[in-house]
Amino acid sequence: MGDTLITVVVIALVAVLMFVFPLMTMSDRTDDVSQLTVETATTEFVDNARTTGKLTMDNYGKYVENISSTGNAYDVEMEVKVLDENPGKKTTQTQSKKIGENVYYSMYTSQIMDQLETNGVLTLKEGDIISVSAKNKTSTLSQQLKNFFYSVAGNDTYSIAAEHAGIVTANGVGK
Amino acid sequence: MKLQNLGVIFIIIILPISMILNAYVGNQVKTLSLQASYDTKLNNATYDALKAFQLNTINSDTSDLANSKLRDIEASANTFFNSIASNFNMVGYNRDILADYVPALVYTMYDGYYIYSPYTNTLDNTNSNDIENPITGAIEMGPSDAQILNPDNPEAVDATYKEGDKLSGVKPYIFYSCRYIRGSDDFVITYSLDNYITIQGVINNGWVNDAGYLLDNIGTDGSTYRGITIDSDISNMASEQVYVPGATGENPREYPYIRLNGVKYYYDKESKSWFSIMNGEKYKQDNFEPKTTVARQYYKEAKEFTERVRNEYKLFDLNGMDAVDENGVKLGEKLGNYTIFTDSNNSIEDSNSNFNQQRLAVIRYSIEKNLSIAIANYNNGGNYDFQMPVLKENEWDKILNHVSIISFLQGLSIGGKIYNGHSIITNNKNQEVVNEESIYILTKDGRYHRANDRDIADDSVVEGIFNIDLERKSYTKDDGEYYFFPKYALNGGCYNCIVRQTSVDETENFYQYMAGKGNGKLAQAYFTALGRERYGMYKTYNNPDRVKEEWYKH
Numbered sequence: 001m002g003d004t005l006i007t008v009v010v011i012a013l014v015a016v017l018m019f020v021f022p023l024m025t026m027s028d029r030t031d032d033v034s035q036l037t038v039e040t041a042t043t044e045f046v047d048n049a050r051t052t053g054k055l056t057m058d059n060y061g062k063y064v065e066n067i068s069s070t071g072n073a074y075d076v077e078m079e080v081k082v083l084d085e086n087p088g089k090k091t092t093q094t095q096s097k098k099i100g101e102n103v104y105y106s107m108y109t110s111q112i113m114d115q116l117e118t119n120g121v122l123t124l125k126e127g128d129i130i131s132v133s134a135k136n137k138t139s140t141l142s143q144q145l146k147n148f149f150y151s152v153a154g155n156d157t158y159s160i161a162a163e164h165a166g167i168v169t170a171n172g173v174g175k
Numbered sequence: 176m177k178l179q180n181l182g183v184i185f186i187i188i189i190l191p192i193s194m195i196l197n198a199y200v201g202n203q204v205k206t207l208s209l210q211a212s213y214d215t216k217l218n219n220a221t222y223d224a225l226k227a228f229q230l231n232t233i234n235s236d237t238s239d240l241a242n243s244k245l246r247d248i249e250a251s252a253n254t255f256f257n258s259i260a261s262n263f264n265m266v267g268y269n270r271d272i273l274a275d276y277v278p279a280l281v282y283t284m285y286d287g288y289y290i291y292s293p294y295t296n297t298l299d300n301t302n303s304n305d306i307e308n309p310i311t312g313a314i315e316m317g318p319s320d321a322q323i324l325n326p327d328n329p330e331a332v333d334a335t336y337k338e339g340d341k342l343s344g345v346k347p348y349i350f351y352s353c354r355y356i357r358g359s360d361d362f363v364i365t366y367s368l369d370n371y372i373t374i375q376g377v378i379n380n381g382w383v384n385d386a387g388y389l390l391d392n393i394g395t396d397g398s399t400y401r402g403i404t405i406d407s408d409i410s411n412m413a414s415e416q417v418y419v420p421g422a423t424g425e426n427p428r429e430y431p432y433i434r435l436n437g438v439k440y441y442y443d444k445e446s447k448s449w450f451s452i453m454n455g456e457k458y459k460q461d462n463f464e465p466k467t468t469v470a471r472q473y474y475k476e477a478k479e480f481t482e483r484v485r486n487e488y489k490l491f492d493l494n495g496m497d498a499v500d501e502n503g504v505k506l507g508e509k510l511g512n513y514t515i516f517t518d519s520n521n522s523i524e525d526s527n528s529n530f531n532q533q534r535l536a537v538i539r540y541s542i543e544k545n546l547s548i549a550i551a552n553y554n555n556g557g558n559y560d561f562q563m564p565v566l567k568e569n570e571w572d573k574i575l576n577h578v579s580i581i582s583f584l585q586g587l588s589i590g591g592k593i594y595n596g597h598s599i600i601t602n603n604k605n606q607e608v609v610n611e612e613s614i615y616i617l618t619k620d621g622r623y624h625r626a627n628d629r630d631i632a633d634d635s636v637v638e639g640i641f642n643i644d645l646e647r648k649s650y651t652k653d654d655g656e657y658y659f660f661p662k663y664a665l666n667g668g669c670y671n672c673i674v675r676q677t678s679v680d681e682t683e684n685f686y687q688y689m690a691g692k693g694n695g696k697l698a699q700a701y702f703t704a705l706g707r708e709r710y711g712m713y714k715t716y717n718n719p720d721r722v723k724e725e726w727y728k729h
Binding site: 007010011013014017018021022025032033035036039040043047050051052082083084115119120121122123124125126164166167169170171172173 | 196201204215599612673674
C-alpha cells in the first residue's frame with residue numbers, strides 16, 4: 001500500500017520534472033529571446049526615425065512584422081513630442097536669450113497612425129522627441145504555465161516589454 | 176531500473192544543461208542589449224558633436240574659411256568625446272580610455288571631408304640651432320631653443336609632443352576628387368554635395384583650372400531657367416536684422432543685403448553706402464556696386480561653365496571608365512560605364528542624371544578608401560583588429576547628400592563579443608551647403624513655408640529664404656552677450672509645414688516638383704533664391720580679384 005502511494009507520488013513528481021520543468025525552462029528562454037527581438041526591433045525602429053527624421057508606414061509595418069515573428073501579439077504605443085518652436089519668430093512665451101524653455105505638444109498612437117495611413121509618412125524635425133513602447137497582449141506559453149502552477153494574479157501582466165525613445169536629429173525630407 | 180532512479184538520472188542530466196543554457200542565453204541577451212545601449216550612446220554623442228558644429232558655424236562669420244572650420248571641427252570632436260565620456264562614465268570608462276576606441280570621426284563637408292583620427296607623432300630632430308661643421312660639412316645637432324632659454328635644464332625640449340607619441344587630430348582635408356586619363360588628357364575633377372565641380376589638369380594639351388555649377392535648361396545670358404524668368408531687379412534684395420558694431424540708435428537694425436563669396440554686403444539707404452561685418456568689425460565697401468542680381472549671375476555663369484565643359488574642354492563624352500586611381504591605374508567599371516556630362520534622358524542637375532551617379536560614386540569611393548585606410552592603420556596596441564564596418568545603402572544615401580558626421584566606436588568588450596559600432600548623423604542646417612530643401616518660401620502674410628508646402632498659393636509668394644538666415648544669432652556688447660533673430664520682421668513660420676510638417680508634399684526632385692506646380696511665381700522665387708544662395712557661398716576656388724572685377728566700380 002505504502003509502496004503504491006510512493007510510486008504514485010514519484011510518478012507525479014517525475015512527470016512534473018520530466019515534462020513540465022523542461023517546458024517551463026524552455027518557454028522562459030523563448031520569452032527571453034522574444035524580449036531581445038522586441039528590444040532590438042524597437043531600438044532600430046526608433047533610431048531609424050531619429051536619424052532620418054521620418055516615420056514611415058513601411059518601417060512601421062516592418063517593425064510590427066518583426067516583433068510579431070516572436071509568435072505573440074503586441075500593443076505598440078507611440079508618442080511623438082513635436083517641438084512647438086517657430087524659428088525666427090517674435091518670441092512671446094519663450095525668451096530668446098534662454099535655451100531649453102521649449103514647449104512640446106504630443107501626438108499619440110492613434111493620431112500618428114491616422115497620419116501614417118493617409119500620407120504613408122510622418123515627417124519629423126530636428127528637436128522633436130519620439131518614443132515607442134511594445135508590450136505583449138497575448139499571454140506567452142511561459143506566462144500560461146506560470147499562471148497555471150503558481151497562479152499569478154491579474155490578466156494584464158505582461159512579460160515582454162521594450163521601449164526606446166530619443167531626440168530626432170535630422171529634418172525629414174523626401175521619400 | 177526503478178522509476179526513482181530514472182528520475183534522479185534525469186535530474187542529473189537535465190539540471191546542469193538547463194543551468195548552462197540559462198546562463199548562456201542570459202549572457203547573449205545582456206550582450207545584445209548592451210550593444211543596443213552603446214549604439215544609442217554613440218548616436219547621442221554624434222548628435223551632440225553635430226549640434227556643436229552647427230551652433231559654432233551659424234554664429235561665426237568666418238566658418239567657411241579653412242582654419243576657422245578646422246577650429247569648429249576640433250571643438251565638435253571635443254564635444255563628441257566629452258559627450259561619449261559622460262555617457263559612458265556609468266560603466267567606468269573615462270575620456271582618455273574611450274579615445275583609444277574611436278578609430279575615426281569623419282566630417283563630410285561641401286567638397287571634401289576631414290578625418291579626425293589618432294596618429295603617431297613624428298618629430299623631425301633637426302632644428303634651427305643645428306650647426307654645420309665648417310670642415311666636414313656635416314650637420315651637427317645644436318641645443319634646442321628650450322635648452323638655450325633654460326641653461327640649467329639640459330633635458331628641456333622644444334616640442335610639446337615627442338617622437339612616437341599617440342595623438343588624435345584632424346588630418347588634412349580630402350577632396351571628393353577623381354582623376355581621369357583619356358588620350359593625352361590627364362585631369363582631376365573635384366565634386367561637391369551639389370552640382371558644383373572643379374576641373375584641374377591637362378586637357379587638349381593645355382592647362383585647365385576652372386570651376387563652376389553645371390546646369391541645363393538655362394536661356395540666353397541666364398535670364399531664364401526652365402522657362403522661368405530669373406529676377407534681375409537689383410533693388411529686390413533680401414533684408415535682415417544685423418548688429419552693426421559701433422552704430423548708434425536702433426541696433427540690431429534691418430538692412431537689405433546681398434551675399435557674395437560667403438560675405439554679406441549690407442546696403443545703408445541713408446548714407447547710400449555698402450558695408451560688411453567681419454569678426455565684430457564694420458568694414459565700409461566704398462566701391463561696391465552690383466550691376467545685376469546674384470541669382471542672374473549664378474545662372475549666367477553656370478550656363479557658360481556648362482558649355483565650356485562640354486564644348487571647349489570636350490568632356491561631353493567623358494566616360495566613368497576613364498577614371499583612374501592615384502597611380503594612374505584604370506578603375507574599370509567601379510565608377511560606372513556611361514558618359515558623365517551627356518545624358519539624353521535627364522538634365523544634368525536632376526538627381527538621377529549620369530553626372531549625379533558619377534558624383535555619388537566618386538564621393539563614396541573616396542570616403543570608403545580613405546576611411547578604411549585610416550581605420551586599418553590605427554592600432555591601439557591591443558589585440559583588437561580595427562576594421563571598417565560595411566555601411567548600408569541607406570546610410571550612404573544620408574552621407575552622400577548632406578553634411579554629416581560618421582563616428583566609429585570599436586573594440587569595447589560587451590560580454591560575449593567585441594563592440595563594433597558606427598553612427599551617422601546628418602544635418603541640413605549649416606553654412607556649408609545650400610540643399611534644395613534649404614530654401615523656404617516667404618508669402619505675403621509674412622510667414623515662411625517649406626518650398627514643398629502644398630498650401631502655398633502661387634500668387635501669395637514673395638521670395639525665397641535660406642533657412643540658416645532664420646536661426647538665432649548672437650552678438651557681444653560690453654555688458655554681455657545678446658541674441659536676435661535676423662528675420663525678426665517676419666511673422667514666423669507656417670505652423671502646418673514648419674512645426675507640424677503635416678502639409679508637406681513628398682518630393683525627392685524639387686525641379687520636377689516645381690514643374691508640377693506649374694512653374695509659376697513659386698518656382699520663380701524658389702529658383703531665384705536657390706541661385707542666389709548657391710552663388711553667395713564661399714568657395715575655395717573663388718578668386719577674390721575676380722569678385723572685385725565683377726562687383727566693384729573701377
